[in-house]
Amino acid sequence: MVSVNAGAAWAKGLFPLVGSQGVTALRVGLAALVMLAVVRPWRTPPARADMRNLLVYGLMLGCMNLLIYAAFARIPIGIAVAIEVVGPLAVVVLSSRRARDVGWVLLAAGGLWLLAPVHAGVPPLDPVGVAYALGAAFCWAMYIVFGKRVSTLDGGQAVAWGMLAAALFTVPLGAAHAGAALLLPSVLAGGLAVALLSSALPYTLEMAALRRLPRRVFGILVSAGPAFAALAGWIVLGERLTGLQWLAILLVIVACGGAAATASRPA
Template sequence: MNQDKAHMAGNPWMAGLALLCSQLSLNVGAAFAKSLFPQVGVEGVTAYRVGIAALIMLAMFRPWRTPLTWKQALNVAIYGSVIGLMNLLIYRAFARIPMGVAVAIEVAGPLTVAVLSSHRARDFVAVCLAAAGLYFLLPIHGHVDQLDPVGVAYAAAAAVCWALYIVYGKRVSSMSGGQSVAWGMLAASLFIVPIGVAHAGTLLLTPAFLAVGAVIAVMSSALPYSLEMMSMRTLSSRTFSMFSSAAPALSALAGMAVLGEHLTPTQWLAIGAIVLASALTSLR
């Protein structure tokens, strides 16, 4: 098993495949999560996702067997806090605007990481494409009532967290096995679970909701973060960001298939422009 993981971590094709599977799992899980918002609220669903995923990761990898240095502990604490906050912010955005639109705005985070790590002429074209896409998504022109400005603001804040997630995820990715993810999810749960309990209370103990919460935790956190961490050992931050560029399209498709969310042709074109911009920044 360890040899298979090592092979995946060292093979860029396998690392890319793992990252693609991560994105698929993450977005389908997010669609199921949005369907649970009316029952336990955004905070409750986030607590399920982070808290149950932390328990799964701790049981699987038992990270306490390898003590952390002070520097590793600091990076893991920041990494975990960013995970928790990113999840909460993007779920708040999902509650107000379509998933595909929210993730298209959020992907500005990895796009920024990619652009800052490269200085090629095509990056200017990518920035222009992304700016055009965001212009047609943001409620700053024409019919401003089409999108909730607060939802857009949450998605933009999640974009900042996604950029920090890539930076600090890369720093902790050298740690053995799933240790970094397990410690990170524990740090995230210590931050998020109390917020979820404060908002949803005993509703979180409802068996039916717990079952759906467990599925969300596996699909949206435990599985994708583990796959991403394996990929980060091989892929650069710029390449990781390129693969992340598919997220808006996948999220829009998941929202359409699971939740019946339909976007306008203009919104689809805007998402396409942002996806293309993200991909351009990392083409060799």
């Protein structure tokens, strides 16, 4: 959580140079090169039964990055991640199927309602940015589902193949948007830092966690993401949130962590 959100704040600082699509291309493309060089997954090709899951995992990985960076460009990082974390909440609730989880969903909905610009002292949010964050939430949910399916692959192979699949469409898209600016030494150095902080390191750690933890426990841990994101936005970018927005983020965190903690164990 520390690594990925520090990288997110650093990435937003690069948006004026190459746009959110360009930063996504750098993050995913460079992370894919790093993972391929370190893991060398071609030495043990995945089984044919794993290929479909790896492709979907990579597709969700790339789309999640594109959408959340597009949201970062329009709304504060902490708020965007608070919306995005609804994806893992949905995974927890759908896997538990308990009536009380409706209460956690309502609590999260209450937190998101507090972010709406209908309350006194709450600044308006770009609706397009909110829509991008919701799209990222769906992709994050699918990332967890398919990441769990491919987490049995050894040595970070799932991350390496997934990053390669994601790079195949995010890099051309970012290059078409940013052009030669992606090759500037300062941009490449910043992109490498983002790739390591936000992709290569945390996704490898997440694969290790998913092999050892039930999804509900994983959901408890990632529920703290909005708080880390808001702190990173404040420390790195100077994004200050109102007291009501912090309360909204807290409600979403409690809802996600509570749903994961009380989810029934699968048979």
